[in-house]
Amino acid sequence: MAMVPYYHVDRLEPEDAWSLLRNQVVRNGNNDDQKVDTLKDIGMEIIAKCDGLPLAVKVMGGLLQQKRIWRRDWEYVLNYSIWSVSQMPEELNYAIYLSYQDLHRSLKSCFLHYALLPKGNVFMENSVVSMWISEGFVHGNSCDLEVLGKEYYAQLIARNLIEPDPWARDQEICNMHDVVRSFAHYVARDEALIAHKSEARQTNMLDSQNVVRLSLETKESESNRLEWSSLQAYTSLRTLILVGQIKINQGDSLVLFPCLRILSIEGGSFDALSKSLVQLKHLRYLSIRGTDTSKLPEDIAKMKFLQHINLVGCDHLEKLPGAIVKLQQLRFLGLNETSIYNIPRGFNGLTNLRKLYDFPVHMFGNWCSLEELGPLNQLMHLDIFGLKNVHSPSFAIKARLGEKVHLSNLSLQCVGGEGDDQQLVKEEGHQKIEKVFDELCPPSCIEDLKIQGYFSKRLPRWMTSAAIATLGSLRILMMVDLPYCTEQPDDLCQLPSLEILIIDSALAIKSVGPELLPQSAMENFGPGLQIQMAACPVLERISNLPKLQELRINSCPKLKVLEGFPALQRLVLEDYNMRTLPEYLQDINPRHLDIDCDVSLLTSIAKGKSSPEWDKFSHIKQVRAYADDDDNNIERKWYVKYTRHPFSFRTNISPSANASGKLTPPLLIRCTLTEYLSYSSKYLIT
Known part of the structure; x- marks a missing residue:
């Protein structure tokens, strides 16, 4: 097992370490700041035992957060005998050991x-x-x-x-x-074997009978793959996690692992093992995401203890075995990114289901329809796609979403399904989907709601100002791909728990403003709302949201007006087609500005005071701008980091980078204000 040395890690100065420790203890806003300050002397002794290492200090802060802010409790941690344990290798840290023992x-x-x-x-x-x-x-x-x-x-x-x-x-x-x-x-180390990448072939490092958990990640070439047969000695396994390619030969099977409870295989081949799955009588957890699986065993009902089936990314898988509806213990079913567009009838018997991802709506033939969701009242997370196929609102009524009192996450998607297309929808299609969605009102306990591919002109009735207050627990509202809708949810002040609003690919919305949070009711809405607008091609204005704290804008090319955000703390701009920074930056003053752009714009920003972009961002307290290195597929390799006070300007883009974004070897600029002014007058060229 490779250890991670600590010698290369910078130590914190004592006051910085105390600030980090203190912030960990009071980070939940528990108003105990002054009580913590009275224990600074003990805190500094604990920091000394951490040797000023940031990770150790954070871990100790997390531990102290679980304790009472009493001198006696902190002294107990300080004097705990584990600090002097001598069995551990030097590379490991006693603060982590102490935190572990406290669990x-x-x-x-x-x-x-x-x-x-x-x-x-x-x-x-x-x-x-x-x-x-x-x-x-x-x-x-x-x-x-x-x-x-x-x-x-x-x-x-x-x-x-x-x-x-x-x-x-x-x-x-x-x-x-x-x-x-x-x-x-x-x-x-005595019961788990973890071998990743180049270590994966070393599967004989422990007595195989003692190993109950095995985790392997392979990055081998096809000619040098780890063979399935090399695992056959580990007959006591309860957990087997495999990531990457492994060589499976004719005759290989899963029968060698009779005690297995967790089987997680990601990527590579699995079809050859599929027929032996039913031999795993005690299996609870099955994840074969991203494998070449094209079928599951028809007698899957023999695996009566199965609780979790994750098929995400199995794009060769086109159908589920009919017997899957007999798995009475099933709590999780993930069908995302498969080719499954229908579910066997009888699905309504899986009343233990808690989480169902990408349930496909199929209304014809001997397949499960939307109404079979009705009895599944234990659901906590539900994704439905293909709602355009529902030809009558009566099916939506029978789904009984409003009765699912445990449902906290819901995704409703109109599109999706076999042969789906993005053709324009006629007027009668708008009216049909409106009626269906009107009957899909979520329960009052919903916390996270996503509507995608909604092709009506108006929002569902339960999203209007007259009814939206029934969703009082909603924290996250996401609306994606709205080709026709000109409305936006209003009176969001009636949702006191709302934290994040995301509107993405709303092709007809031109402005966002006070209708979201009317000024007359603003005092009823808590601070901290974050709004994200993405891929809205005709959006021109966002204005007059006095309690908005975070705004994210992604690819809204016609946006010209941004104003009326006195509480704005962070603005995030992401647009790799921007040639210049938007003029509206001069009309607002967020505390932080984050920018993701292409290299040519970042190069211009890096010229600092002599850049034509300088006046647009120089009044903002802190700016972070990034660009990717497309040639080497490195995200956010290039950066500019600016702080107004105390002044700091840093970049790893050389001033001699040309306008096309071809960069010379990086030049790191770190300077004081005096040095910067001198530098910019000599070298930063407009």
């Missing part, structure tokens, strides 16, 4: 299991929690397992043992720091 037993198991996941591969929170449930780490009432598992996941985040991906929404994706991962591998 209750089930959470320790969840933490170690998370470290099995290959670094750099995306595992959504849903999948992670399902794995924990399948292994028996989450204890509680069967109805509440996903809720409890999500709480475990949140605790690992709070303790900084896993960290949310900054580009993912709602903490759905997390990463684990290399040092934390190495610690977890060390703790689990």
Whole structure:
């Protein structure tokens, strides 16, 4: 097992370390700032034991956040005997060990299991929690397992043992720091074998009978692939995670793993193993995402303990076996990015389903229709596509969405399905989909709502100002691909929990303004709203939203007016076709401006004060601008970073880069204001 050395990591200055520790303890806005400050002396001693390492300080902050802000509790942490444990390798960190020992037993198991996941591969929170449930780490009432598992996941985040991906929404994706991962591998070394990339062929590092969890990631060429037969000695496995290509020969099967509860295979071949799936009598979790799978066994009902089936990205898979409707324990079914456009009848018997992704609406033949969703009252997450196929609102009524009191995430898509096209829809089509959507009113508990491919001219009745207050728990509203709709949801002040509004590819919306949040009711709406407008080709104005804190604009080329945002904290612009920065930047003053553009515009920005763009952004406190290196497929390689006070201007683009964006070797510019003014007068050429 490769350890991650600490010697290359910069140590924090004591006051910076205290600020980091303190912010971790009070980050939930618990108004305990002054109480924490009275314990600074103990905090500084804990920081000293962390050797000023940022990760260790963050982990200790996460641990202290779980404790009472009492001197006695902090002193207990300071004097904990684990600080002097001598068994661990020097490369590992005692702060992580201390945080780990503070976890209750089930959470320790969840933490170690998370470290099995290959670094750099995306595992959504849903999948992670399902794995924990399948292994028996989450204890509680069967109805509440996903809720409890999500709480475990949140605790690992709070303790900084896993960290949310900054580009993912709602903490759905997390990463684990290399040092934390190495610690977890060390703790689990007697029963888990983790071999990634070049190590994957070394599958004989432990006594095979002791290994109950095996995680392999292969990056081998076709001629040097790991062979399936090399795994046959690991007959005690409960978890098997494989990412990448593996060589499967005739006669290979899954029968060698009778104890398996979790099977996760990503990419590569699986069809040859499919027929032996039913031999895994104890399997709870099956994920074969992105494999070449074209069929599942017709006798899949023999796998009566199956709880989780993830088929995402299996684009060769065209149908589900009819017996799938007999899997009474099934809680999760993911059909995204498959070629499955119909579901066998009898689906309404799967009353344990909690999460259903990409349910295809099929209204003819011996297939499941929209009404079969009616009895599935345990659903927490539901994606429906192909709603254009529903020819009568009566089917929508029978789906009984409003009665699903556990449903927090809902996606309604008009388009999608076999032979789908984007042809213009006639007037009668508009009226039909309006009537169907009017009967698909979500329950009041809905938190995350997405409407996609909606081709009516008006919004559903339950999104009008007269009815929208019934969605009082809504936090995220996303509307994507609205070719005809000229309306936008109004009176959003009636949604006190709303945090994010995204309108993407709304081809007919020209302005966004106070109708979203009427001034007369603004005091009822909490701060912190984020709005994102993307690919709206005729959008001209966004104005008069006095409590808006974050605005994201992506490819809205006709936008000319941006005004009336006194509370705006962050503006994000993303448009790789921009040739110059928009003039409206001079009319607003956000605290932060983030820009993603092409290299030629970034090169102009990098000229600083002598750039024609300077007056558009120089009044903003902090600016971060980025461009990709398309030649080498590196995202955000080039940057300009500017701070108004205290002055700082940094870029890794040489001033001699030409207007076409062909860059000379990077030149890093770091300077004081005096140095910058001198530099710009000599070298930055307009």
